[in-house]
Amino acid sequence: MASRKSQPNRDNGDKYSILLPTYNERENLPLIVWLLVKYFGESGYNYEIIVIDDGSPDGTLEVAEQLQKIYGEDKILLRPRAKKLGLGTAYIHGMKHATGNFIIIMDADLSHHPKFIPEFIEKQKEGNYDLVSGTRYQGNGGVYGWDLRRKLISRGANFLTQVLLRPGASDLTGSFRLYKKKVLESLMERCVSKGYVFQMEMIVRARQLNYTIGEVPISFVDRVYGESKLGGNEIVSFVKGLLTLFATT
Amino acid sequence: MTSVTRTSQLRGANAELSGLAAPGRVALSATPPASAMTKLLQWLLGVSLLGAVWALVTFDLLGLSLPRTYREVAWPMPVYLLVSFGCYSLATVGYRVAIFNDCDEAAKELQEQIKEAKEDLRKKGLKM
Numbered sequence: 001m002a003s004r005k006s007q008p009n010r011d012n013g014d015k016y017s018i019l020l021p022t023y024n025e026r027e028n029l030p031l032i033v034w035l036l037v038k039y040f041g042e043s044g045y046n047y048e049i050i051v052i053d054d055g056s057p058d059g060t061l062e063v064a065e066q067l068q069k070i071y072g073e074d075k076i077l078l079r080p081r082a083k084k085l086g087l088g089t090a091y092i093h094g095m096k097h098a099t100g101n102f103i104i105i106m107d108a109d110l111s112h113h114p115k116f117i118p119e120f121i122e123k124q125k126e127g128n129y130d131l132v133s134g135t136r137y138q139g140n141g142g143v144y145g146w147d148l149r150r151k152l153i154s155r156g157a158n159f160l161t162q163v164l165l166r167p168g169a170s171d172l173t174g175s176f177r178l179y180k181k182k183v184l185e186s187l188m189e190r191c192v193s194k195g196y197v198f199q200m201e202m203i204v205r206a207r208q209l210n211y212t213i214g215e216v217p218i219s220f221v222d223r224v225y226g227e228s229k230l231g232g233n234e235i236v237s238f239v240k241g242l243l244t245l246f247a248t249t
Numbered sequence: 250m251t252s253v254t255r256t257s258q259l260r261g262a263n264a265e266l267s268g269l270a271a272p273g274r275v276a277l278s279a280t281p282p283a284s285a286m287t288k289l290l291q292w293l294l295g296v297s298l299l300g301a302v303w304a305l306v307t308f309d310l311l312g313l314s315l316p317r318t319y320r321e322v323a324w325p326m327p328v329y330l331l332v333s334f335g336c337y338s339l340a341t342v343g344y345r346v347a348i349f350n351d352c353d354e355a356a357k358e359l360q361e362q363i364k365e366a367k368e369d370l371r372k373k374g375l376k377m
Contacts, residue, residue, distance in 0.1 A: 066374075066376065142351060144351060144355055156342050159338060159342050221356050221359055245288075
């Protein structure tokens with residue numbers, strides 16, 4: 001198999017490292033990688049995909065190895081870990097191996113579509129933003145597969161957060177973002193929260209440190225395979241996290 | 250910012266060692282100033298300022314002998330403010346739920362691309 005395709009490189013030295021933390025994403029991983037390759041190929045930006053698999057029992061890693069053979073070891077990097085250790089440490093782990101000067105974080109479950117990445121990159125260049133965040137709440141942004149209850153909780157939680165924290169960004173719990181590498185490094189040092197609150201804390205700390213934030217409307221297509229979770233526990237831990245940030249930042 | 254040099258160090262032969270694992274080391278990086286007051290304190294400050302003004306007018310604490318109408322207006326003001334904020338919140342959230350985009354097109358596009366991707370990946374020799 002031809003593993004080294006020459007990309008129509010945009011010669012400005014910028015390179016984008018996409019971090020894909022996975023756990024049981026055997027179905028989704030090939031698809032997300034295919035889409036990433038497609039859109040980066042079309043736009044011509046230099047990139048690498050770093051798969052951080054947390055010991056998935058479903059064989060995600062074997063699929064990733066096959067993908068590496070297909071697309072090349074310079075494009076697909078495998079940085080597996082032995083067991084599930086959480087999102088925050090996955091980013092740190094992945095970032096250690098990233099050679100790009102920009103880092104893109106996104107979910108590997110296809111709820112974040114790679115077609116938006118060129119828009120993220122253009123947005124970043126437009127204002128030299130320190131981070132660009134995808135937003136479901138503005139412009140053409142939106143969601144698919146959410147019922148009224150889910151929408152109400154989402155909008156309500158977002159409103160409450162806006163009132164209490166005034167973070168200067170419209171989507172705080174989304175996890176589709178582009179960071180300058182050094183910015184992500186400095187944020188990772190400071191963020192301690194878990195789950196939804198982790199993404200929120202990243203934005204709040206970014207604002208606190210006077211980093212600039214750009215936003216790009218995205219459509220969020222809720223998990224095609226597997227169940228998405230929003231139960232009482234998530235809501236309670238969200239409120240706890242919100243109040244913690246309220247009191248400490 | 251010292252970050253430029255740090256980035257190049259990271260790219261160097263020792264990338265493995267100079268990573269983020271050691272928080273002590275990374276703390277050396279330039280830290281932009283953080284705002285000193287927490288959001289909680291800002292709120293407390295704001296609320297107590299408003300409360301003070303309200304108490305001054307309502308109970309005429311400074312002995313300014315303000316006209317009676319001032320006091321009558323000021324007295325129920327906190328309730329008015331709360332109620333109107335509540336209404337504003339409900340209206341805003343309700344409106345935003347109503348205009349929340351359903352991205353049917355995006356879902357359809359994705360489904361088609363999934364089909365295309367599966368076919369292409371099979372051709373490239375991926376065993377799913």
